[in-house]
Amino acid sequence: MLNVRSLENEDYELVKEAEKVIEHNYRYGRHHIGAAVRSKSGRIFSAVHVEANVGRIAVCGEAMAIGKSISEGEHEFETIVAVAHPHPHEDIEQCWVVSPCGMCRELISDYGKDTDVIIMYNGELVKCNAWSCYRKSILVMSYK
Numbered sequence: 343m344l345n346v347r348s349l350e351n352e353d354y355e356l357v358k359e360a361e362k363v364i365e366h367n368y369r370y371g372r373h374h375i376g377a378a379v380r381s382k383s384g385r386i387f388s389a390v391h392v393e394a395n396v397g398r399i400a401v402c403g404e405a406m407a408i409g410k411s412i413s414e415g416e417h418e419f420e421t422i423v424a425v426a427h428p429h430p431h432e433d434i435e436q437c438w439v440v441s442p443c444g445m446c447r448e449l450i451s452d453y454g455k456d457t458d459v460i461i462m463y464n465g466e467l468v469k470c471n472a473w474s475c476y477r478k479s480i481l482v483m484s485y486k
């Protein structure tokens with residue numbers, strides 16, 4: 343069982359920023375994930391993932407957002423979230439929060455043992471510590 347906490351207003355704002363960046367930049371087959379990270383000083387950096395024809399070259403939205411933040415001099419992270427944008431052929435109208443992939447869980451916890459990740463858990467948006475989520479994910483491999 344994950345140790346999760348309720349979202350605060352600023353966390354919902356972070357989700358909105360992740361939605362905004364992918365809503366503005368969605369391209370089928372190129373960009374369908376948006377991510378946003380809030381640094382410890384309160385600045386928000388959002389980015390889309392970069393798809394590639396060869397899957398392993400693709401770069402996740404979380405990595406892009408962390409890279410953007412670091413490039414702007416913000417090296418410590420409070421909270422991060424990623425959302426998926428629906429494709430035109432899907433009967434879904436809104437973005438939804440997605441859990442970080444295994445590589446991102448590792449990356450996020452490399453850069454901040456106390457960074458929180460916003461995830462959907464038991465049908466609810468919650469946040470949990472990236473490091474403990476990552477450690478637990480080694481055992482369960484998915485959020486239930």
Ligand SMILES: [Zn+2]
Nearest residue numbers: 402442443446
């Ligand atoms: Zn990832």
